[in-house]
Amino acid sequence: MNRATLSKQVNKEMIDELKNNTQALLSFLQNQNDGTIVYVLEKLGHLENGYSKEPLLNLLNNQNENIRALAVKNLAKMSDISLLPVFVKYASKDESTKVRREAVSAVGRLRNEKAIPTLINFLTDSDPKVVMQAIRGLLVFADRPDIKQELKKLLNHSNELIKEVINKEVNGFSYKSNNSQKHDEFPSFLRNTVVQGDVQEVLKFVPDESIHLTFTSPPYYNARDYSIYQSYAEYLNFLESVFKEVHRVTKEGRFFVLNTSPIIIPRISRAHASKRYPIPYDIHPLLVKMGWEFIDDIVWVKPEASVKNRNAGFLQHRKPLGYKPNAVSEMLMVYRKKTDKLIDWNIHQYNWDKVKRSKILDKYETTNIWRIDPTFDRIHSAVFPIELCNRVVKFYSFVGDLVFDPFAGSGTLGRAAVNLDRNFFLIEKEAKYISRIKEELYKGNNLFNSKNNQPNFVDIKTFISLSK
């Protein structure tokens, strides 16, 4: 029976009636199928200390682990210390790790000093989620030096989530901001500025924590003509050093969206194979190591007719191993500068008016597949479609923010920023693309509505003097 049918058959009034009549609940739970029992257990709601435990205790020997886990969960609502031995029994002996986790959580929810030795015992459990529940229970008593001492023992635990929680809660570790500027502000010399120069040089003069959002598509190794690297390792080193700087200049807890895709370097002759480089997968570990937290992967899908056809051979011969799919996707990898602050903290840095004006009220893509036609440009061979920039800017920044593209190309991100009431900061090394940016930004010519909001095109020397 599906949940919609169940909700009609077992409605709220019926559940309330069962709750008020222990005998009725007892016999109901004995005579129903598993799906109905699970449904009722999920809907039982608040249970007072003193509520009859029998119907739930009866279910602890049920064959179905979901029923046992839910029975424990409901018993835990009663905050009844007499249940401690029951919880300990199921936490230690149940064959299902789900039930064990729920039982350790129940021990913690008792919030009673008598539960402390049990919780300490579970700190050495082999299931990290059980350990996590024991930690949660003990954090209630974290002011006690003996408890703190026990928790500190987990600082070198092999599980990364456990280490993080202990670091934060017990060791007082937090990813600190060293910027006194308000979160929604940024250095004014960066406002709507386009610098012509090498990104590594220019970034040296950008102050710590000045950027709200970076969205970029870096050069594609040697796949296009604008970037020549001696080796793939040198290319990755270059990107690593640029993205470390992007990390430094990004504000606490803010986002970095990176657009890349695997590339192919064609073979030199029919006697050789072409080589494919999985750029997104090779960059990812470097980003995590330097302090970016992985948030999401969005797949940008283009129409098949717009990409290079690799099927000609296979279409003819149809032999295994020779299959070459047409690459219609690119990755948008979404990262957040690692912090112990929640997203809510970031949102609270803005006044209500700004939050309201930044809301995404129109229809939006609900999946991580973004179908967007590519844009072809007569000057630049790899420009962002404006729609791609619009989405990223809307989803990951607020009105008035500073959005940054270190490899600006034709400056599509700048245009999106202005259209959406944000500010931009762009770096691009090639003069011909700088001219393109000028053309693009002035195209609509009323993009800039006031004098003090005009774009500022500078070379590196001028930029350095502005930064002082």
Ligand SMILES: C[S@@+](CC[C@H](N)C(=O)[O-])C[C@H]1O[C@@H](n2cnc3c(N)ncnc32)[C@H](O)[C@@H]1O
């Ligand atoms: C993939 S394109 C970006 C296109 C851009 N997203 C757009 O919408 O037009 C990469 C850009 O990075 C620039 N670039 C490459 N190496 C650079 C460097 N060391 N410093 C600054 N820009 C660089 C290239 O000239 C190229 O325009």
